[in-house]
Amino acid sequence: MAISEKVKNALEGASWVRRMFEEGEELKQIHGEEHVFDFSLGNPDLEPPPSLKKALKKLADQPIPGMHRYMTNSGYSETRRTIAQFVAEESGLPFEEHHIVMTVGAAGGLNVTFKALLDEGDEVIVPSPYFMEFKFYIENSGGRIRLVDTHEDFSLNLKEIEKAIGKRTKAVLINSPNNPTGVIYNSGPLQELGELLKEKSHELKRTLYLITDEAYRRIVFDGTELPIAFRFYPHTLRITSHSKDLSLPGERIGYVAVSPLCEEVDELIAAIIFANRTLGFVNAPALMQRLVAPLQRNSINIKEYEEKRDLFYDSLSSYGYQVVKPRGAFYLFPKALIEDDVAFVKELQSKRILTVPGRGFGRPGYFRIAYAVNRKVIEKSLPGFKEVAEKYGMGGR
Ligand SMILES: Cc1ncc(COP(=O)(O)O)c(C=O)c1O
Known part of the structure; x- marks a missing residue:
């Protein structure tokens, strides 16, 4: 064959x-x-949530003209504006609509991000244990995964990350809350990671990126507040979806939020939108974009x-x-x-x-x-x- x-x-x-x-x-x-x-x-x-089903029924009964058409590749303006407001409130950073790109789930978001960032042979550092699909997503864009061990309790091992950063490193990808461990990375280690990435970017004379997979961002227990990674490092991209928090994995709806503090932020966003288009996603599902916008503060x-x-x-x-x-x-x-x-x-x-x-x-x-x-x-x-x-x-x- x-x-x-x-x-x-x-x-x-x-x-x-x-x-x-x-x-x-x-x-x-x-x-x-x-x-x-x-x-x-x-x-x-x-x-x-029942409110989603209600909104779906309303859209079916009172359709908005053109609601099944192509749109701009980054997604509906209203949806992105709503999400940007939410992320701005959470992070205290000036997120605007153009910092958000709607994607085909977190999986789509990760793929477009790697496509936008990676050249052949570029490395992405990933703490292990890890969600195995990361390897394929990185390799889809010609990159290489570089695994680093976590501590015994699965918390970030900054020494290992530091050792792994080298000439080909482009980004560090973290996933919190984590699949498969359920661990959440605390503010302290995130702060240290931010400092490390700043130092190393300076040393390498180019920007290293922090990519945070937050597919489980709202599934947190014991009153824990998920630390906001944007606060710890400027060149940060959040990838998330509503597969888990709104129980919509089959509907394939998520987004990439690019920190307004990222270097050459407009160019980076344009690259992500280009990747969304040319990897064949074109845009995130239209109906779902409308439905999840008002549910940014809701979850199952x-x-x-x-x-x-x-x-x-x-x-x-x-x-x-x-x-x-x-x-x-x-x-x-x-x-x-x-x-x-x-x-x-x-x-x-x-x-x-x-x-x-x-x-x-x-x-x-x-x-x-x-x-x-x-x-x-x-x-x-x-x-x-x-x-x-x-x-x-x-x-x-
Ligand atoms: C860590 C992690 N990232 C991304 C995904 C993909 O999620 P989505 O359905 O949003 O593409 C999953 C799905 O299980 C996951 O566990």
């Missing part, structure tokens, strides 16, 4: 998330769906995720699992009870529990649980987690 070598290699190293998802489908065929506890995929189970009921986090975290800890308590997103990333995370995930599968091995996120020896599922699924899975813990001699408490 004549497919590209690059794609062939990528397919051979198939995503662990997908692999587990597919094995899970087989298990469901055998045991019936309700007897399989699927924590493999981060696919929110909550419905979007985050408390539900927090309660699921509590149930899962407390139970696993009591069975003897070692797990960093997540402060956001809807993932847990416990240590596997044996060295081989794939074998461990298979062990859980024998209890009809589907998780993903840590090596799928660059960290063998761990496994990821995606708990954006019905609470009953969690409850019913717990005895299986307990039995596996007992098998490996965990006393529990």
